[in-house]
Ligand SMILES: *[C@@H]1O[C@H](CO)[C@@H](O)[C@H](O)[C@H]1NC(C)=O
């Protein structure tokens with residue numbers, strides 16, 4: 001029993017020795033992953049992971065869009081055991097493709113590409129939209145025209161006042177591609193103010209468009225249906 005125990009200890013010691021003492025080029029234990037960072041998030045920090053082993057211990061550097069990052073040049077950067085930390089990440093300065101590069105005298109390896117993107121949703125610039133004339137029995141389209149954004153959006157429309165939403169049915173349709181609202185065979189009860197509601201599914205932020213007033217083009221009922 002004692003012998004077995006000693007053997008085990010000896011064996012693991014030798015495995016350790018082999019691992020530490022055999023000179024070899026860098027090998028990745030973890031490579032960075034692509035991520036989408038919500039700009040309005042509480043955590044003002046992005047961490048790109050890179051874990052390597054090698055003997056001698058490899059030095060790890062980073063590339064952004066193929067250009068070496070000089071970590072000392074920007075106070076927002078810090079390197080923690082090969083990982084890259086970016087404080088107060090900035091959409092303009094930091095979005096792009098990252099790779100970590102590990103080097104020792106026995107080799108140099110470059111990681112896969114990790115894309116850093118930012119999710120955001122700006123406010124609508126326009127505060128008013130002109131009145132749309134609608135004709136009874138005809139179709140109408142209201143354009144949403146979402147503000148600048150990144151990240152997937154979903155759309156809904158408020159009819160007159162929150163929380164009265166347009167319910168989709170066989171006459172009403174909200175395009176999840178464009179945000180536009182389509183109403184077929186317009187009825188008197190469809191006349192009112194429509195407001196597009198845009199939600200960013202990544203940041204969970206939501207903005208309201210300007211009201212789109214509609215008014216009947218002619219007096220309804222006269223020679224109508
Ligand atoms: C992000 O960087 C750009 C370009 O350097 C700068 O104009 C902008 O003010 C920065 N944004 C923030 C929130 O710091």
Ligand SMILES: *[C@@H]1O[C@H](CO)[C@@H](O)[C@H](O)[C@H]1NC(C)=O
Nearest residue numbers: 064065092093094095096097
């Ligand atoms: C990196 O390249 C992407 C794609 O061409 C570009 O959108 C981004 O602005 C670049 N990033 C920087 C920091 O130059």
Ligand SMILES: *[C@@H]1O[C@H](CO)[C@@H](O)[C@H](O)[C@H]1NC(C)=O
Nearest residue numbers: 160191192193211212213214
């Ligand atoms: C639409 O909104 C405008 C401005 O808020 C308001 O003056 C108008 O009365 C509204 N129209 C309807 C039909 O609610």
